[in-house]
Amino acid sequence: MIQYFKNIYSAIATIFIGMKITFKHLFVPAVTIQYPDVKPKLPDRERNRLYVNFDDCIGCDQCARACPVECITVDTVKGLPTEDLGKTSQGKKKALWVTSFTIDFAKCCYCQLCVFPCPTECIYMTDIYEFSEYERSNLIYNFSILTPKEAEEKKANYARFEAEKAAEKAAKAAAATPPANASKEQ
């Protein structure tokens, strides 16, 4: 019987304690951040969309190799010895044309593993998070400054150069080998 009234008492008492707390919170200012109107300042280490400072990229493919997801694809073609490919901001000479540098943000897992190995620190994470899209294909970003046409050109150039070099080599070889062959045969 005592238990019976104890139960009633504890039920009522705890309910009132709870109600007191919630009532108090009616007058506590809300913690809500009113997002589109108010945007909080994000910390400086914020990890959101990747950005590639393409001027500095030397096309070393380190980031693509570090990526666990393989959402980065870097296509490069060697520059001709006659061409000037420019320098990075640290004064390193570039040797490769980066014909395409795409990051698929629909696959990216924002883990920052690609940032650390970069020798020129040209790939880094920014605090831009507002880039949702109606189409998935728009989430594939190409950072290369070369237009596809230019890229084709560079590829063709290098292929031609290679071919020329190969031809030269072959000619050289052709000039050098017959006697050797002949001597072997003998």
Next chain:
Amino acid sequence: MGLLDKQFAKESIVVTSLEDLLNWSRLSSLWQVGFGLACCAIEMMATSASHYDFDRFGVIPRNSPRQADIIIISGTVTLKMATRIKRIYEQMADPKYVISMGSCSNSGGPYWEHGYHVLKGVDRVIPVDVYVPGCPPRPEALLEGLLKLQEKIRNESLVKKTA
């Protein structure tokens, strides 16, 4: 909008302002299926929690898909789950919208290459309206996706649905 499709072959003032009203009501009361899949679901919960407060946009979770307007695919869709998602989507009443939240549901995300049991993108089973990138997206990013969706609804028309 099926019934009204042919009645208003031409736009007029009446139709457009009615349209605006209806679009406004739809976009400001997007009830969501209370449905989480994986990591992004926690971020979705954080979005509806005090700091970001989904309720400000009129989004409240409804547990029954019948009463919901929007489904947020929040996380990895596995092959086992894909059929269920399709079914939940089919159970929802028109007009209905889909937000694909996070890399996993956009395209399989980190699991696209070796994930033998992961569906590579939820758009293989249901049509997606907005893709929110991120892994997981910040709550703000999800809200931005929602605003994008509202923008899309605002431009919808009784006469013909802009897909």
Next chain:
Amino acid sequence: MALKTEHMTLNMGPQHPSTHGVLRLEVELEGEIIKSVQPHIGYLHRCFEKHAEAMTYPQVIPYVDRMDYLAAMYNEFGYAVAVEKLLGIQVPERVEYIRVIMGEFQRIASHLVAVGTYGLDIGAFTPFLFCFRDRERIINLFEMTCGARMLYNYIWVGGLSHDLHPDFVRNAKEFVSYFKPKVKELNDLLSYNRIFIDRTANVGILPLETAINYGISGPNLRGSGFEWDIRKDDTYSVYNKFDFDIPVGKGLQGTVGDCWDRYYIRIQEMGESLKIIEQALEQLPEGDVTSAIPKRIKPPVGQVYSRVENPKGELGYFIISNGSPNPFRVKVKGPSFVHLGIMNELCKGHMIADVIAILGSIDIVLGEVDR
């Protein structure tokens, strides 16, 4: 006369508000009474173990995060400890301290979600939002340190990706003093509420023998009254330098090992974690956090089973190395996976509403169950 009723099979999930994700429970009912519960899992099977075999050791860490996404920091911690054991390397003191601080913050965050969603399962909405409000502060601390809110990729093999942010220590101390009164408020609002006690006390009693036989660990095992904590009993990192208690279930509101005990252990553990954080912040040594990170991780042929005390329980990594830069096999013993196995045992004879109460009290994360 005993009336015979037909058994009814009720499918809970995979889309159900309180299965904490995509779990399907096949519940066999007789009226409202449960005859058996059959969990069907795998709706979130993301092939972690296959991925681990295809990645190099550092690349596995982002995937490790995504297992128990509520306690990503601790997953990394466990993985790092395991690989370091395999490599046989020592990490600097400062790294260990920061790991412990992060791990304990993560424990609080994870328990907050567990407690909050448990309230939600029982029907109280407000504590859930209070818990998330406080969790947001911890997340801000993490974000400040490594830039990500949930999946950090912060603890690396041999070190950390970043040193602490200059403001971190101050903010962490602020949080500790902010959070202490909140625990009391939560207790008043939820833990000691009569309805809550009625719903959870004497429900889903887990006897100790059964618990050990089922491999239960963490707060659930301690809820059954067994003082067992890997942080103390099989110590790793620098946990032996801190003074903290292991809360055990005492059956304050009902029987030892009931849902309320398991729930209350989590509340108490948050307090213990605060204690550890305070001590660690005091003793935090100076040093470099990236010096011990090996350039190329290529462990010798061998295997290791290493375990840590994850917020959910014993998180074990079984790693086999064949001498290549990729692990040969990584098997994860996730506590949630193990804990879910006991559902049938706990639920028999209870009512439908109790399934929810029991499931919430064992605190599972489907990402870890299915991996």
Next chain:
Amino acid sequence: MKNIQEIFDILKEKFGDSILELLTTLPVESFITIAPKKINEVCLFMRDNEELKFNSLMCLSGVDDANGKQVKDENGAVKIEGSTLSVYYHLESTEFRHKVTLKSSAPKENPEVESVALIWHHADWHEREAWDLVGIKFLNHPDLRRILMPYDWEAGHPLQKDYKNPEFYHGMKVPY
């Protein structure tokens, strides 16, 4: 507290030939190899013996050892033949605080290992997982079904090293 050598001696004395070897040369962890058809008896003994009392199974893992030779079939797909599948058992005694690792290997063509699910209930789901992902058959298991993969998954056991993923599952394209 007993070290692995003492445990090995006790087991060797009791079971003789079914205890195959003790491997301690590995840099990190040593283990005892046990015949697959005797593992349940050994485990039961280890749980109930007064000196050992391994009352807790920490982990049970199935591993595809991939130690056979690679064969290319007519489609060009790589198959590994003649290898073994192993099960690792990590045991612990919460009373004496000692730990031990057991290993039991079976040929891949006929991977049958006795189940320990009735000794430690914990093993139930782990064994189902090992069957599901690695393809080890556990004899006398109460309910050996797939657990993580769908029940109607037909393409084999994904954690085997020579596993090939199917192109379609229920009309959904699987590869990217």
Next chain:
Amino acid sequence: MTYDFFSKLFGSDLIAALIQSLLPLFIFILPYALFAVWWERKVSAHMQDRLGPMRVGWHGALQTIADILKLFQKEDIVASSIDKPLFNIAPVLMFVGTYAAFAAIPFSSVFIGSNLDLGVFFIVAVSGFSVAAILMAGWASDNKYSLIGAMRSAAQIISYEIPTILVIITIVMVTGTLNLTTLSEMQTGHFWNWMILGGPGSSLSKFLLIPSMILGFGIIYISTLAEVNRTPFDIPEAESELVAGYHTEYSGMKFAMFFLAEYANMLAVSSVVAALFFGGYQSPCGYLGNLIGLKWLIPIEQIFWFTAKGLFFVFVQMWLRWTLPRLRVDQLMNTCWKYLIPLAFVNLIIIGLITLI
């Protein structure tokens, strides 16, 4: 009273009856329900340190209107396996029950839908409609969750009618009437004439009555809470167990009817409690109209007081909902049969003894 006025005005009983019956709906129930939904969202939000609807109108004031307009546009899904007639009738019946209950609620001394002699009784009886509606909805939906929800609901509502009626009987014993207008008229004057403080008069029995009346109020408030399926008694639609309970399968406008009926019901029971214990439409401190001699002001003031009291109890319902967890089904029955009903009986006996002396 209004009926007489309108029948004189239009010279037709029919028009008067129509106006009489539609008036409460349009003047009161719909705007109220829309307001209450918005209010609940705001109250809950502020209790949880957030803001609630903010983006449509001033602090989201147009939120519910948008909701309703949207629900109008939603597809009305009728699955093939369900029992169509029952499925369609259920929401209507739910709304009818609520609506009918409003007929006998005295908003002021002149405005009452139907001044029934059995007013309280009528309301209790009519709100029983909702049981039938919920059962229909649950059965017709052909969904296990709905069915369980409906079964729970039937058991719950029927059980909780008993303490409600037992408490009403105590009021009847003291006042000798079931007519809500008469009841309210009796409690005129100041707040110390309210039934919760023993009713009018200043005899000894008034003071003896006070504790029993408070107890009675507690019992009836708890049981009405259960009758309208609010937390902690919302097990028929227990979200965490039964998805959405009996209205799991409903979409669009039919769902809106359940939704609005729930909020209308909340006000109906709150008004009954207010009318029984808190003086109904009577002001707690005299009327401004009396003070400045404008008689026509009094009914308006009365409507104000009545709404205020009703809304206050609705607010308490919301307050409880956002504070408390939910009971289990057997505990719910325990609360009713082991606590409320015995206490109500004891209360009945005590009040009986008091009225005897």
